[in-house]
Amino acid sequence: MAPSRLTAQVAGVNGKTALRFLLRAFGAAILVLVIWRVTTVGLAEGYPASFWISQALNGLVLGGVYALVALGYTLVYGILFMINFAHGEVMMIGGIAGFFALQFSQARGWLEGPWPVVVVALLLIMLFGMAASVLIGVTLERLAYRPLRQAPRLVPLISAIGASLFLQYSVLLIFGVSPHSYRKPALISGGMRMGDVFIPYTGAIIFVTSILLMLALYFIIQRTKLGRAMRAVAEDRATASLMGVDVNAVIVITFMLGSALAGAAGVMLGFHNTVVKFNSGFVPGLKAFTAAVLGGIGNIPGAMFGALILGLIEAIGPSALGIPTEYKDVIAFTLLVLILIFRPSGLFGEVLSEKKA
Amino acid sequence: MTALLSIQAVTKVFGGLTAVDNVNLDIEERSITSLIGPNGAGKTTLFNCLTGLHTPEAGQILFDGRSLIGLRPDEIIARGVARTYQNIRLFGRMTALENVLVGQHLQLRASHWSAVLRSARQQAEERAARSFALELLAFVGLESHAEVVSTNLPYGEQRLLEVARALGSRPSLLLLDEPAAGMNPSETDRMMELVHRLRDEKGVTVFLIEHDMKVVMSVSESVAVLDYGEKIAEGTPEEVRANARVVEAYLGPEVVLQDTVATSDI
Amino acid sequence: MTPIRANGAIRNGLIAFAFLGYLILIGIPGRIGGAALPVLALVAALFFWVRLRRDASGTDGSFPQTASPTGKPGWEIGAPGHTVSQEQVMPLPGAGGALAIRSGLLAGITTGLLIAIVSFAFASAIGSGASIQPVLDKIVPVNVAALIGVSPGQIANDEVPTLRYLLLVLIFTAAGLLAALAVVAARVRNPQKAPVARLSKSLDSQLYRTVARFTGILLPFLLLAYIAWLGIPGVSAFGSNEGTVRLLLTLIATGSGLFALRLVRPGREQNVVAPLLALGALTMPFILDQFQNSVMGLVFIFVMMGLGLNIVVGYAGLLDLGYVAFFAIGAYTYAFLSAPFSSPYISSLLNLLAISPEIPLLGYWTALPVAMLTAAIGGILLGIPVLRLRGDYLAIVTLGFGEIIRLFMLNLGELTNGPRGILEISQPGLFGLAPQSFSSGFLSSQGWIFLLALISSALVAFVAIRLNDSRLGRAWFAMQEDEDVAEATGVHLVRTKLLAFAIGATFAGMAGQLYASRQINIFPENFSLFVSIDALALIIVGGIGSPAGIVLGALALKGLPEVLRGVDEYRIVTFAALLVIMMIVRPAGILPSARRRTQVAAPDEQALTPGAEEPVAKELDGDTARQAQAASPQSEAVRDKEDQ
Numbered sequence A: 001m002a003p004s005r006l007t008a009q010v011a012g013v014n015g016k017t018a019l020r021f022l023l024r025a026f027g028a029a030i031l032v033l034v035i036w037r038v039t040t041v042g043l044a045e046g047y048p049a050s051f052w053i054s055q056a057l058n059g060l061v062l063g064g065v066y067a068l069v070a071l072g073y074t075l076v077y078g079i080l081f082m083i084n085f086a087h088g089e090v091m092m093i094g095g096i097a098g099f100f101a102l103q104f105s106q107a108r109g110w111l112e113g114p115w116p117v118v119v120v121a122l123l124l125i126m127l128f129g130m131a132a133s134v135l136i137g138v139t140l141e142r143l144a145y146r147p148l149r150q151a152p153r154l155v156p157l158i159s160a161i162g163a164s165l166f167l168q169y170s171v172l173l174i175f176g177v178s179p180h181s182y183r184k185p186a187l188i189s190g191g192m193r194m195g196d197v198f199i200p201y202t203g204a205i206i207f208v209t210s211i212l213l214m215l216a217l218y219f220i221i222q223r224t225k226l227g228r229a230m231r232a233v234a235e236d237r238a239t240a241s242l243m244g245v246d247v248n249a250v251i252v253i254t255f256m257l258g259s260a261l262a263g264a265a266g267v268m269l270g271f272h273n274t275v276v277k278f279n280s281g282f283v284p285g286l287k288a289f290t291a292a293v294l295g296g297i298g299n300i301p302g303a304m305f306g307a308l309i310l311g312l313i314e315a316i317g318p319s320a321l322g323i324p325t326e327y328k329d330v331i332a333f334t335l336l337v338l339i340l341i342f343r344p345s346g347l348f349g350e351v352l353s354e355k356k357a
Numbered sequence B: 001m002t003a004l005l006s007i008q009a010v011t012k013v014f015g016g017l018t019a020v021d022n023v024n025l026d027i028e029e030r031s032i033t034s035l036i037g038p039n040g041a042g043k044t045t046l047f048n049c050l051t052g053l054h055t056p057e058a059g060q061i062l063f064d065g066r067s068l069i070g071l072r073p074d075e076i077i078a079r080g081v082a083r084t085y086q087n088i089r090l091f092g093r094m095t096a097l098e099n100v101l102v103g104q105h106l107q108l109r110a111s112h113w114s115a116v117l118r119s120a121r122q123q124a125e126e127r128a129a130r131s132f133a134l135e136l137l138a139f140v141g142l143e144s145h146a147e148v149v150s151t152n153l154p155y156g157e158q159r160l161l162e163v164a165r166a167l168g169s170r171p172s173l174l175l176l177d178e179p180a181a182g183m184n185p186s187e188t189d190r191m192m193e194l195v196h197r198l199r200d201e202k203g204v205t206v207f208l209i210e211h212d213m214k215v216v217m218s219v220s221e222s223v224a225v226l227d228y229g230e231k232i233a234e235g236t237p238e239e240v241r242a243n244a245r246v247v248e249a250y251l252g253p254e255v256v257l258q259d260t261v262a263t264s265d266i
Numbered sequence C: 001m002t003p004i005r006a007n008g009a010i011r012n013g014l015i016a017f018a019f020l021g022y023l024i025l026i027g028i029p030g031r032i033g034g035a036a037l038p039v040l041a042l043v044a045a046l047f048f049w050v051r052l053r054r055d056a057s058g059t060d061g062s063f064p065q066t067a068s069p070t071g072k073p074g075w076e077i078g079a080p081g082h083t084v085s086q087e088q089v090m091p092l093p094g095a096g097g098a099l100a101i102r103s104g105l106l107a108g109i110t111t112g113l114l115i116a117i118v119s120f121a122f123a124s125a126i127g128s129g130a131s132i133q134p135v136l137d138k139i140v141p142v143n144v145a146a147l148i149g150v151s152p153g154q155i156a157n158d159e160v161p162t163l164r165y166l167l168l169v170l171i172f173t174a175a176g177l178l179a180a181l182a183v184v185a186a187r188v189r190n191p192q193k194a195p196v197a198r199l200s201k202s203l204d205s206q207l208y209r210t211v212a213r214f215t216g217i218l219l220p221f222l223l224l225a226y227i228a229w230l231g232i233p234g235v236s237a238f239g240s241n242e243g244t245v246r247l248l249l250t251l252i253a254t255g256s257g258l259f260a261l262r263l264v265r266p267g268r269e270q271n272v273v274a275p276l277l278a279l280g281a282l283t284m285p286f287i288l289d290q291f292q293n294s295v296m297g298l299v300f301i302f303v304m305m306g307l308g309l310n311i312v313v314g315y316a317g318l319l320d321l322g323y324v325a326f327f328a329i330g331a332y333t334y335a336f337l338s339a340p341f342s343s344p345y346i347s348s349l350l351n352l353l354a355i356s357p358e359i360p361l362l363g364y365w366t367a368l369p370v371a372m373l374t375a376a377i378g379g380i381l382l383g384i385p386v387l388r389l390r391g392d393y394l395a396i397v398t399l400g401f402g403e404i405i406r407l408f409m410l411n412l413g414e415l416t417n418g419p420r421g422i423l424e425i426s427q428p429g430l431f432g433l434a435p436q437s438f439s440s441g442f443l444s445s446q447g448w449i450f451l452l453a454l455i456s457s458a459l460v461a462f463v464a465i466r467l468n469d470s471r472l473g474r475a476w477f478a479m480q481e482d483e484d485v486a487e488a489t490g491v492h493l494v495r496t497k498l499l500a501f502a503i504g505a506t507f508a509g510m511a512g513q514l515y516a517s518r519q520i521n522i523f524p525e526n527f528s529l530f531v532s533i534d535a536l537a538l539i540i541v542g543g544i545g546s547p548a549g550i551v552l553g554a555l556a557l558k559g560l561p562e563v564l565r566g567v568d569e570y571r572i573v574t575f576a577a578l579l580v581i582m583m584i585v586r587p588a589g590i591l592p593s594a595r596r597r598t599q600v601a602a603p604d605e606q607a608l609t610p611g612a613e614e615p616v617a618k619e620l621d622g623d624t625a626r627q628a629q630a631a632s633p634q635s636e637a638v639r640d641k642e643d644q
């Protein structure tokens, strides 16, 4: 405790005048721009309220998926202080595996059966995707990251980039170029209508499932012995191991948990976007990382809220600013920069020493 | 004679904790002053305020008659206040010589263009910097280790190297944060001698934090004592040693009490 | 004891199977054709050999060659390191030999059985008419047939003789046996030393070293001469593959030139050899053909990029993943100036001003400062918001910037012409002459680009090295080591960081401009994240902070894949796998800079305690710190590797 605070005290540089001014000016300029666009363009378009609501619901669904992936980043970062750059690919592999499980169930006719059968089949599909992701995640940790635990931080990052490329192109080679398209079973392909707002079933299911999974994770971390060990390792690996925590096991389990969530996200994203391909994990992965940083990396509720906020802003932003939807990634990254300037430890981040940031 | 450094009512608060509480202290030119106090008393925090790593919430710091408040660390070292760190913070992968050269960063004026073209002026400046750096290494006794990567130096010599690096900026005030911490007796003696030579040969005013009472007593001309952020005593070493509040701060009131009880029992 | 051994052997077999299975899934046997089975068996044998040799050396993991002599003072006598390794005398050769053979056999059988089962499954599935391909793209009759060693027809008709599968098992078992025998044989002959050590010992004579040195220095010249000879019309040594082989030779020649530069002694020898090497390099564009020149041009454009990025990442320690932004800015600036008609916005603007958009606004050389300046301004503008960020945060934000720039290029159709790109960018001339007119056949258009890239890289390297050698370089490095202390030592952080961003961006801008004129037409896809990753990967593979390493990295990462054009499909996976392996085996790069080498030899606390625990490490009290220094980092690395 004391040592880290002592370092913090020297590291805690106050933003000094010139730099602070530059940053503030930069942030203020963007804020003014945003407010101006929103008032003069976005609101002037006169979209009906139902449009905004359905956009927002869309955003929540997307946010739920991002949250599952973001949790993987945050868990790993919290313990190993590395960006698992290949985490998006872990998710993609979950999606691919889910696709094959879906095909299999469809071939068996399980998805046309009575609804309990369909629900069980869908659960199995998701579990299969999660299992595939866990397998890949653990292998990744074992082969590409574990040997580098003592290395300077740049080294595992590069290794992760290599792993990310490797996974992407291996999937391309093994499963071919053609995108794999998810066909929704009839049971969940419709939607419900509430006034002017249409809510697709898949959207609702995705949102609810991600919330449930997040709650499960939160429970594991806060309430179980395993969770306590994880938190101990995150706090101080050396001390935790002196206290008898098996650090390696904890790290592997962290990767398993993160990958399982990512696998679920991959399957759900497959249903949401209808296609999965070798590179469809990359951009969501980046977004999820952004979300994790938004919420304060290493902070679990932060990742969830950061992801929901990111999903919302991405869904509403383009229309509100009156710009083409192609720029939604620009919005996401601009948001990230703004947050990091004004709250370097993220929206909900505990005050990390800047050393870590 | 006016003081070289004048700390006036400086207060630094972390959250709910007042780490430095309304401290006043004057340091005369070419003096050696020690700052002592129990762990967590706020000594390092005061140093951080002096060197611009923290901005105090209240108070004034005058150096050479001009305020240091609100200046960046690099502006403060440019004024002539250099420091070392309690937890050694050298540039680990640099050699000893390079560390001292970085210390001279502000002394060097040649433009970056001239560095690319290796103009005669720039070359002369670099040569001068190099020989000054070697001179400083010799001053602290590390002349034979100039090319050693600094993490490979023994602990005690790393502390000496930090002093040399600080001297690179030709400071008039040098802040040493526990210079003898973790040293063995002979290394400690060497450090004490160095502190004297800093003042006598380099004309540097020295303000140091130290826990080792032997060092404090033998090296300093005046001593200030901090406890819970407050200055509780100031004076010559003898005066401070005799001060009841200081004894209490170090040993705690109960201990003092028990002690008296114990003696009376006998 | 024995059961543990058996488990280990089966594990080895499983790992080998996993790896071979991967190769089968990505279709390697089909690629190799008839020789597939022996090749796979050889791969397995090699793997077994490595594993068995490690297992056989006994106590590996638990006693790495720990503690350099300083580690335990007065503990060792004699040459450092030697004592420890000699104490690890082999276990009894006889018993150990039998053990090794047994585990080799077991591992081989495991692998063989599994592969036989899998190939049987594939073959019978295909034979019975089930199509696997929609799921596993590469599991086609050709591939499976090559694996089993039969003809595709036999697979399709389901008439593979069962004996074939037995043969499969036998071949892999033989591979295991072979590996075990090799291990045992090596041990019997010389139980104490690894073959490499033995070899280097016997070659460690003065004469040998001198000869090797001079051969090393001469090699690039010999290769160059050979390449030139191959270029003479009528000479042909490699048939239809001529072009690719010459490219490979060129890459090797360039690389060996770098090693030659390291081999020469400073002083007179260097004064003679270095200019000769430079001259040799300059003749290359004249003797290569269009294809080879275009590859080499690209390689050296990436050298420029790498040198620029190295300033930001290697010198200043700011991890920038959005470096492609500046490359793009340079390229598009020149593109707008050179082909204004391609951009709707600019051409209408010019029409307003009554200037014809049909002719270039500026030539290559007059546009150069403009491109450099815009890139530098871009560097500063993108640098300001990230000034306060460190490490991974910086990486991710800059990565975001790179993507933002690309999205803008893609979507600002009015300005950049969107995905249709900017077309017909003009080539660099010389004193107002068009490139064709002065080269008069000696120099192909791509050769001219290569020549320019070569000269610019040399200039950039010169500037980078000199800057790094000045107070600015020291400030950068200090900042990388400890930002707060650097500031308290007088380094103006804002200025120093922005200078790094600006200089790095300037170099990228130069590279971008040359790239635009090399490509003639540029599109937003040319500036994807992969450019940043390539640039970063090449400086890391080459050796961060070392210009020679960067050239080598560019040769390896941008040049070699072109040689492998034939196996295009497998390029990226190979590259990616190499990246990971490289990080594990040689994180400092192929030709590391002196500083990185010292880092590997003696890391700061960071290497001993993971980055996260840095604060703890810094607070070590005297005794622990001393111990921490003493513990040999090499041993850490070794232990880690053995742990696997």
Ligand SMILES: Nc1ncnc2c1ncn2[C@@H]1O[C@H](COP(=O)(O)OP(=O)(O)OP(=O)(O)O)[C@@H](O)[C@H]1O
Residues within 6 Å of the ligand: A005, A006, A008, A009, A010, A012, B014, B017, B019, B037, B038, B039, B040, B041, B042, B043, B044, B045, B046, B086
């Ligand atoms: N950046 C910071 N944030 C919050 N609290 C801090 C910070 N820096 C110091 N403190 C607290 O302020 C108090 C004074 O700390 P300081 O390091 O100044 O004590 P010190 O007198 O130097 O002690 P020591 O003898 O152990 O070095 C301590 O309680 C410390 O925990």
Ligand SMILES: [Mg+2]
Residues within 6 Å of the ligand: B043, B044, B045, B086
């Ligand atoms: Mg202190």
